[in-house]
Amino acid sequence: MRGHLASSIAVTCAAALALPLALSSEATATPPAAERPTAGSPAPERTAPDDRTPDTPASGVPVPGRRASGPPASGPSASGEPVSGESAYGRPAAYGRPVHDRPAYGRAVRVRPASPGASTVLPEAAPAAPTAARTTRAAAVPGSTQSFPLTPLPPGSALRTPSSAPSGDRALPPSPSQPHGLARRDVRHFSLVGVVWDDPDSELHGRVQVRTRAGGTTDWSAWQDLEAHNHEHAADPDTAERASGRVRGSTAPLWVGDSDGVEVRVRPTATATTADGRTGGAHAAEPLPGGLRVELVDPGAGPASQDPGPETGHAGFPAAESAASAANAALAPAGATEIPALSRKETRAALSAARGVWKDAAGVVAGQRARPYIGARPRIVTRRGWGADEGLRERKFSYTKTVRAAFVHHSATGNNYRCAQAPSVIRSIYRYHVRSSGWRDIGYNFLVDKCGNIYEGRAGGVARPVMGAHTLGFNSRSTGIAVLGSFGATNPPAAVVKAVARLTAWKLGLHGANPRGKTYLTSGGGNLYRKGKNVRLNVISGHRDGFATECPGRRLYAKLGKTRAASARYQGR
8 A cells, every 4th residue: 555645845044144163173163053953853854654674763763873774676666666775874863854865856755665565655845935035046955865785696697707706606605705786777867876885994805896777778888897995085083073973985986977777796806815814825705895785876956047136145045055155155145156266466355354254273364374375266166056955964064273285186986977067976976975975074175177167065164174074094184175087097187287276276375385385294094104193295285195095096196296386376486
């Protein structure tokens, strides 16, 4: 029997939030009381009453740090449609959010029923009417995540290669050392794919590959590799974000464009071991981490076009969106989709005018630290500009003391995107970092597409020293810039090098840092430097300078010398 639950969403107008003062190192700003859920307060949206799993108690509130079991890997619903693997991750009660992920408007959520064979559809509420007194129309709630378990592949499976099936394995029970995967199947539309697992401290030693089918066609792609070694893009050890209990291990995500079919295989790496377990003997497969799942992300619709008319403040903005916008209040009006570029003269004048507003954690005005060496502020697309759903992230902002260095990354999401699709790529990465990987927000402070457009990353203000989750061990006193794409074998466009140089000339200039100089950072722990070690680094460094990794790809890394010289020149050095 099919049960229908009608829901409606009431959008309230939040008062304008004052620009939050920067806090001490690794401190977080407490949100206004209006943003904080009270004990026992109901979730703003309801879920189907029978939508419970072994990890979701009868109260409907998930156990913090645990994820609800997903639907069956395959099989038709009672209506004859395939049951989607809608993400069933529990969100901590402090977030005040529903148990299930929200899909884009206009879609019905098919959730797992309590009894086999039944199918429950939760109709999505229509979006609220747009508010007239706003710079831009409210965008639809962007995107959704589908999640499917990866299971051991049976002997003879087409997903297994002869070399991956050990001799006599037909008599062996399922093992973590067996290849895992997901057979080819129909799914709802998605555009980005990644694989996650339960323990963030476990590495995936193996090869992760996916095939996808272009939406509305019968065309399947070739097998594509996902970057399996991704744990170096994460919050520092011993930080609140890392210790939240929500963080999972994950591959780098891959942008595949609009797709409605998927197939996955994960093959463990074979190592040579002796009978007593030492290396050097017969080949044995490394065990795969537990809880492997494939995550399929739909970025949803992009931000709406601008409405004509004057800006009248924060009226009509949800509280979380108001807070993200208010963090840039000294740079752009509330609700702005971009922070405009300034000349060097205008940048210096803006800094002088902002004195007393922008202060770092030590209480020093940013403009005083900038001295005469600062590059012109570049145009930056805001989070509202690329369509961030501010309800996904943790509502508090997190800051570090200052910015001494900039780490350059590549997103490893592939180069198969158009610049007009960059906002969709960023929304997908954001959702993957928060919903799938369990982070508080997108990990990078800034992102740059291959046309040289610059985007605001983690919320908290582009001129502020926001604590990111981009370079494990060195997120403190640094900023992280990710170039969208993969640059191990592909040269970055000249527009990318120029954009990174202009961004660092301004951002580092706010804190008096010389792009051609050296600086010291204290390691928070990693595979190159032990925790507590004082490390001398380039002010503009590649990710691989702080952690043993391929990031940002050898071709982009080779351009950092040119980037440093250009950035210093833009600062007037």
